[in-house]
Amino acid sequence: MDPLLKLSELLGSISVLGAIQAGAPVSESARPDRLDSFDVENLRIPKGMRTFALKVRGDSMINAGIHTGDVVILDFEKEPKNRDIVAALIDGDSTLKRYIVQRGRPFLKAENPAYPSLIPAQELVIQGVLVALFRQVT
Template sequence: MPSYAEIAQLFGWRSKNAVFRLVKKLKARGIITQDEKGRLIPQKLLSPLKLLGTVEAGFPSPAEEELLNQISLDEWLIRNSAATFLLKVTGDSMREAGILPGDMVLIDRSITPKNGDIVIAEVDGEWTIKYLRKQGGQIVLVPANPNYPPLKPRAELRIGGVVTAVIRKYR
């Protein structure tokens, strides 16, 4: 989970009181807890779901409903819950990567970013989501939309985490 200061920065808040109010609400709803050192710990949000089978994305095939297993989306999507958090996407610079405005992205801060990963990054004081590319010894943040230019940090670059999943609600 991000620290209080990182939460304030991610949301663009100047006041830590706003972060404390948010954390208080999240704790009241059972979404997070705090350990003995005050670190924020996310809780499992979803019950296990029934995995009924597979579906063909190519040519249609007969479907039979059969309970194959139960899976927990938390366990399937999250490797390190203490280092994982969600962000809501605004803007369309990653649309060709299938990341659209309104989507939620799952971020893992414990994964070491590598060339080609989609990351959230602070570039010269501003947060963004882009592909991480290494070009000629320099790190470049590349959008997945030709209407936006690649970002080359002028002064500061900090990787906040690697995107591990995209969650989209259709209805």
């Protein structure tokens, strides 16, 4: 298990482990560019939920109210349901999109008409399901 995830469970906080593209999928480093943490109780996330956080870059989810600079809190054990917002690995690249199932086939849909839906050519791995959103107001 990742030591950052283990530490966040013990302290009751959620660590921001890096960033995710809300736009065209891109290969992302698994290393965090900075490490922030959020108090689980203030976000009303149940204790014991296995969560991680990613900072959003891009505008493909803008019509879902998710903007560049927001931090999405994701549950990596929750099974995605149709229309959930997920962090996903699609054919080796990561992205934040809406999970859609049509005729038994899953794909990812942007919440911005400027971006196409993403249909996996080989693999679609859901890395986490959105459970909370944090936005810092300046």
